Each structure stands twice: as structure tokens, then as C-alpha cells.
Amino acid sequence: MAVALLVLGFATLAFLRSSQKDGAFARVTVDGEVYGTYSLAEDRTVDVVTSYGHNVLCIEGGKVWVSEADCPNHDCVEKGAIAKTGQIILCLPHKLSVTVVNEGEEAPDAISY
Numbered sequence: 001m002a003v004a005l006l007v008l009g010f011a012t013l014a015f016l017r018s019s020q021k022d023g024a025f026a027r028v029t030v031d032g033e034v035y036g037t038y039s040l041a042e043d044r045t046v047d048v049v050t051s052y053g054h055n056v057l058c059i060e061g062g063k064v065w066v067s068e069a070d071c072p073n074h075d076c077v078e079k080g081a082i083a084k085t086g087q088i089i090l091c092l093p094h095k096l097s098v099t100v101v102n103e104g105e106e107a108p109d110a111i112s113y
């Protein structure tokens, strides 16, 4: 377990140093809490409805973007698609963030080799 954590730690460092890898998951957080983690390998639309507002995430072809939102400035929509680890879409009015990550604690199968 400690070794796994250590490996994860190194992996995280590696992501921070070279953030130009294709990501595997989109991690959505709202107000600092993880709302959900979605595989980028699976095309889908995710409605994120919280007390702050509504964002529609699109996942297609290994990319994720915000296609619709009812926030006032639409920064999140204008950000466009992200696909590399470490890239992030923020929607400040909705306290929402979408981060592209690689394998993590949500996907133990992917790192059990």
C-alpha cells in the first residue's frame, strides 16, 4: 500500500512536470468536492446540476468540454476542449472545475499491473 502511494506520488509529480500526456479521465469537482470522474474513452454527456448552477459536459473522442452553462460569463464554455493531463476548465460562478487526470484512485484496475 505504501509503495502504491509512493508510485502515485511520483506519478503526480510526473504529471506536474510534463502535462502534455493524453489524459484518461475527467475529474469534476464542485466547491472542492469530487462530483464525479468520467472516462474520456467513453463518449457521453454529463449534466452537472448543483445548487450553484448547471453545466453540461461533453466527452467525445478523448476530449472534454463544457458545451452549455447558465453562468453569467461563460468562461467555461469559451475555454473549449481539453484532453491533456493537468489541463483544467474552471467555472468560477459555479465553483466547478474539470481536470484531466490519468489513472488515479478511482481506477484501481488501471494501475494493478
Ligand SMILES: [Zn+2]
Residues within 6 Å of the ligand: 069, 071, 072, 073, 074, 075, 076, 077, 090, 091, 092, 093, 094
Ligand atoms: Zn461557467
